[in-house]
Amino acid sequence: MKLRKALIIAGVGFMAMIAAQADAASARRDSAGTLADGTAVEAVTLSAANGVSARVLTYGATLQAFSGPDRNGKVADVLLGYDDAKDYAEHPNYFGVTVGRFANRIGGGKFTLDGKSYQLPLNDKVNSLHGGKVGFDKQPWRIVAVKDGSVTMALTSPDGDQGYPGKLDVTITYTLSDDGALTIAFGAKTDKPTVVNMTNHAIFNLAGEGSPMGALGHKLTIPAKAITPVDANLVPTGELRPVAGTVFDFRNGRILADGVRDGRDPQIVMGHGYDHNFALDKGVTATPGLAARLEDPASGRVLEVSSTEPGVQMYTGNFLDGSYIGKSRHVYRMGDGVALEPQKFPDAPNKPNFASARVDPGKPYRHVMIYKLSVAK
Template identity: 85%
Template sequence: MKLRKAIFIAGAGLTALAAAQADAATTQREAAGRLADGTAIEAVTLTAANGVSARVLTYGATLQKLSGPDRDGKIADVLLGYDDAADYAAHPNYFGVTVGRFANRIGGGKFTLDGKTYQLPLNDKVNSLHGGQVGFDKRLWRIVSAKDGSATLALTSADGDQGYPGKLDVTVTYTMADDGALTIAFGAKTDKPTVVNMTNHGIFNLAGEGSPLGILNQRLTIPAKAITPVDANLVPTGELRPVAGTVFDFRSGRMLGEGVRDGHDPQIVMGHGYDHNFALDKGLTATPQLAARLEDPVSGRVLEVSSTEPGVQMYTGNFLDGSYIGKNRHVYRMGDGVALEPQKFPDAPNKPNFASARVDPGKPYRHVMIYKLSVAK
């Protein structure tokens, strides 16, 4: 099988990176329904020769489906979400969406840049979460290209949008390789200094979304010797706390159910389970390296998450309370899925010791991450 070499170039070159896929990967573009106001939604499905496929919506640049075979060849969708594209707008809960401008929490909804303080919407009690009340997940993106196993979507965010400075021109490129690796490349250019932190918010269950067993018997590995512990508002304190000897030690792999309800650890109590950023040992890298590995012993499916970013937020769906009716009319509850979100550290604009989220004119933002879905041998 002939492979084209991926080229990692910032800014506009992210589209070139997204061309890295096997020749057999296919692309299908189609209508996907309408929003309540009649606005049309489109979808692009990318399919690899090994049976792995991904469906992307223009609403929220959302990864609606990620499907792949188990050890018996049975295909299942492993992403929580909705069957109807319009439900992502009607019942928002970040399922599979592109989040920005700033993924995760900014404490107090404010930060200071070059001596000026910016106030953001408080959509998470006293914090700003995932870009504010109308983040990138609630926008209709436009398809720039869709061919050869790849799709690029674009969005323009005006200066002052949700309180953030600078006009931002954003792209997200999804590319499917023939081995089932889905690369997601984020790029952004600004006309004035700002902060940017983008990721995908997929929530996974490798047994198949809606599986009654949930994810508590699935095994997770995260190569991180420290987390960024949080306060009562789930904002990092600024400390890097070693995971050794705690329920946050996933370096050698552990079942998610071993610690998700262990109230002996105050961090689990505050997060209502796992909802924490892990400081990856690899740090910030030029090319994607392993951030997390999830394994389901029953189906044999394996998900490897790689990224160029220094952190990964692990979230066990703690606020899923049965009020979200997802695909196939499944009632989603806590523990039904796990999010593994590569990113800069939460509240980075207010923590000088964290890797900077600053982006300047002429120095585009880039984040390249990979979801590789496979079957254990």
């Protein structure tokens, strides 16, 4: 009870800080066209004084673009994705979207809550992935507020949506501050016990989206002494495995290319590269703590990812096979970007030793994460 009260107090203080940050940057609301079924899509562009900007679509509450200067002042978009909003619906691949109700995999697409079993759609071979076949990323969100530097969107997920129990009222607020920090605050209220695990699925190339060398030359640091190793279906076994002496040891920083093709490690073979959850040393925190630091030596751009959640999924775009044609007609292939997704551990509803993803009436879900884009000094 004391911990929950402390988290609430800290959360209120942090949200007040977000509100104060919003006064410093600007926001512009525009039409982003329509989908094939006639659904209108809007975009909100947030711009900061230091040259960093973010563009958010109502379809999937998607972070479509995140741009900032390099060490020479040249501005580039660092997110893989599409130029046209309708492509997110017609060629989905989770580029920059909001994923839910449950980010990542639930093994067998099933879980038990209070003695009742729930079956979810299987959209990842034998698993349910990122909320199912029609997750939050494939739905139109509604804008409820646009202020200087921020936009808040909302979505209602009915009881039984994709097999999950409970009517869920969801909000997401994107806030950009003038130091290039994009805060993403997720909130959800339910009318019956359920499970929730939301995150953003941005895929980054700090050299600039579509740059020919991709992201494998980036240096990544993750403050985690363990990962949750996976089975052949990429579902965690339940073990916490130390990273020391393996290609998963990013505690002191390492170049992604050093381990992404190291077939001597069975985990790399099963993931076709990196597609693993890191158990952050900080655990669950009231305010966002560092989850990852990504640096591109060539451009000097740095991305710091912070979160209140206990894990971060690192994914090197292993299933990009050249069939996705992205921004400026760039052909995306494996290694062209890296995702860093703060979240609860995958398959948490089926792993009692993992931090719980349970959400109850009167006890709202909350996750605050930050993408901060800057230049190395």
